[in-house]
Amino acid sequence: MVMVRLNHVTTRFDPLHYQTRADMTLQAPQLRFREQRSTVRPPNRPRNSPPGPAKPAGAIVLDDLSLTILHGETLSVVGPSGCGKSTLLRVIAGLVRPESGELYFDGQPVNGQSPRDRRVGMVFQNYALYPHMAVEDNMGFFWRLRRRQAQEISAKVRQTAQLLRLDVGALLGRFPRHLSGGEQQRVAVGRCLSREPTVFLLDEPFSNLDAHLRERSRREVKKLLAMFSVTTVFVTHDQQEATAMGDRIAVMREGKIVQVGTFQEMYEDPHDSFVAGFLGDPPISLLACRYGADRQQLVGEGHLEVDLSGHRHSLAPGQELRLGIRPEHVYLTSLSDSDAVRGRVSHFEPRIADRMKIVYINLTPEVVTARVPYETPITIGEAVGLRLDPAGLLLFDAQTHRRLPLLSPG
Secondary structure, rough: OOEEEEEEEEEOOOHHHHOHHHHOOOOOOOOOOOOOOOOOOOOOOOOOEEEEOOOOOOEEEEEEEEEEEEEOOEEEOOOOOOHHHHHHHHHHHOOOOOOEEEEEEEOEOOOOOOOOOOOEEEEEOOOOOOOOOOOOHHHHHHHOOOOOOOOHHHHHHHHHHHHHOOOOHHHHHHOHHHHHHHHHHHHHHHHHOOOOOOEEEEEEEOOOOOOOHHHHHHHHHHHHHHOOOOOEEEEOOOOOHHHHHEEEEEEEEEEEEEEEEHHHHHHHHOOOOOHHOOOOOOOOEEEEEEOOOOEEEEEEEOEEEEEOOEEEOOOOOOOEEEEOOOOOOHHOOOOOHHHHHHEEEEEEEEEEEEEEEEEEEEEEOOOOEEEEEEEOOOOOOEEEEEEEEEOOEEEEOOOOOEEEEEEEOO
16 A cells, blocks of 8 residues: 655646546557447547546646545545546546656656556446456456466466456356346456555446445445555545545535545544535535624525624625535524514425434525425425524635635634
């Protein structure tokens, strides 16, 4: 295992970085195959190009990005489609050369090293198994290239297969097309583990699995990563997966790392409104408002008034803000409560397993989300009163989106 550090890395979009061998004419007779795909690419969009809106050639993908992945930790990287998550993995693997900045493994620069010399294992979203090879050949291909003895390769493959709970007798002789999605995923992970990588890169490896198999695969892979203590970067757009897999989480936006920390740290203390809105299920309510200095209140649309007289702050009169409040800090109360904010129930979602309901309340035009006990009687269209827990208030500047300090007197 190694410590990986990216120092002010910048890359630009180059379509050639995302070309695959399937897009080229292959000369070797045994490799003349073309993977059939059901998805249709937009014109002039290379296969395997980054998700999200098509980027023009030369557009910045990673923008002066700095990040450290510690020895043996699993770092989950989350962010919206097209923010640069997969390109980050490609830079670490050596598949994309940064325009500027440095990449270090254990303090040693590796910018000039080829991908094969970095000892990096990577699992792609589509698993990228060789369709003309059986499972055993897929998992042992790395060692075949290095001309190891057949007995040694077979021993490594079978040892890894047993760790992954692959049926050695039944599956090692099958081709990828004869495997289920879960089996293909485990073979892809096993192919990387069998080569004994120092860094493990996972690019949304569970996205093609159904919900039950995805949850089981997370547990199995997490157990393997802990067993081997491999430094791992796990890319996903699913915050539940990021929390389950990662020791820490890095949130990306438009090629930059916005914040790094544990889920609890970022959930309770987000640096800006993007992080606050990205983490949490259901998401945080962000309400447009301004500071009324005469009454020391936050004032917004739909009769929104929040008293700040018991808090220390540095807000300017009339300053435009976004008020963030999590569902667990919103309480339903009687309409006769003089301090209540009045709204009307838009709809609600029962969460039977969690014994609660998620209630969406219209404040016209804003919507606030509340988490209430499952037994609470709720009717769509019902007028309700709301109280906001002062301890759960988060303030963000409307222009910069940065978090503003709001302290209760201590």
